[in-house]
Amino acid sequence: NAGVTQTPKFQVLKTGQSMTLQCAQDMNHNSMYWYRQDPGMGLRLIYYSASEGTTDKGEVPNGYNVSRLNKREFSLRLESAAPSQTSVYFCASREGTGYGYTFGSGTRLTVV
Amino acid sequence: LAKTTQPISMDSYEGQEVNITCSHNNIATNDYITWYQQFPSQGPRFIIQGYKTKVTNEVASLFIPADRKSSTLSLPRVSLSDTAVYYCLVGDMEYSTLTFGKGTMLLVSP
Numbered sequence: 401n402a403g404v405t406q407t408p409k410f411q412v413l414k415t416g417q418s419m420t421l422q423c424a425q426d427m428n429h430n431s432m433y434w435y436r437q438d439p440g441m442g443l444r445l446i447y448y449s450a451s452e453g454t455t456d457k458g459e460v461p462n463g464y465n466v467s468r469l470n471k472r473e474f475s476l477r478l479e480s481a482a483p484s485q486t487s488v489y490f491c492a493s494r495e496g497t498g499y500g501y502t503f504g505s506g507t508r509l510t511v512v
Numbered sequence: 513l514a515k516t517t518q519p520i521s522m523d524s525y526e527g528q529e530v531n532i533t534c535s536h537n538n539i540a541t542n543d544y545i546t547w548y549q550q551f552p553s554q555g556p557r558f559i560i561q562g563y564k565t566k567v568t569n570e571v572a573s574l575f576i577p578a579d580r581k582s583s584t585l586s587l588p589r590v591s592l593s594d595t596a597v598y599y600c601l602v603g604d605m606e607y608s609t610l611t612f613g614k615g616t617m618l619l620v621s622p
Contacts, residue, residue: 500561
């Protein structure tokens, strides 16, 4: 089983450029999440989708947008990248409340 | 959501038992306690979850006292591959999200 697949694994952007981080899960999970992790920090929630067709802001949503394309896919878009968005981005999914998260392997993004 | 406090780091040697304690004084009646493990360059991995008393699986044990204001993750006979960051999370299962703190960096030496 692939679990949660994130693409790309690495990306370098120039300030002001835009890009979309892709995430797909093959476990038929209802909920999907985007987190960022900065050095020495825990994970901070950017956006989440509790179920197909819904999205909600997390702790640090500014500068990001998301799309729950279907039950499998949840993308994160940076419209105008800033150096402060340099981070490792993790996508996660879970079947529903009360169940553990399954995380992807992350996208390491550098904005110069 | 209940706030958690856990040590920033811990050191151990191969073959020892490691206990990582997490404080959550404001835990609510409906909150569960969940632990995750994160290796470098990987996403966190679910280890164990519990509500009260003791929970055991093939990886770890989770001890929760009667007042539930703290919990202890116990890793038996650690190996070098157990070197990782361990996160304690507390949350109501009805909520859609959980909050990850900074975790505990466990370093296992030969």
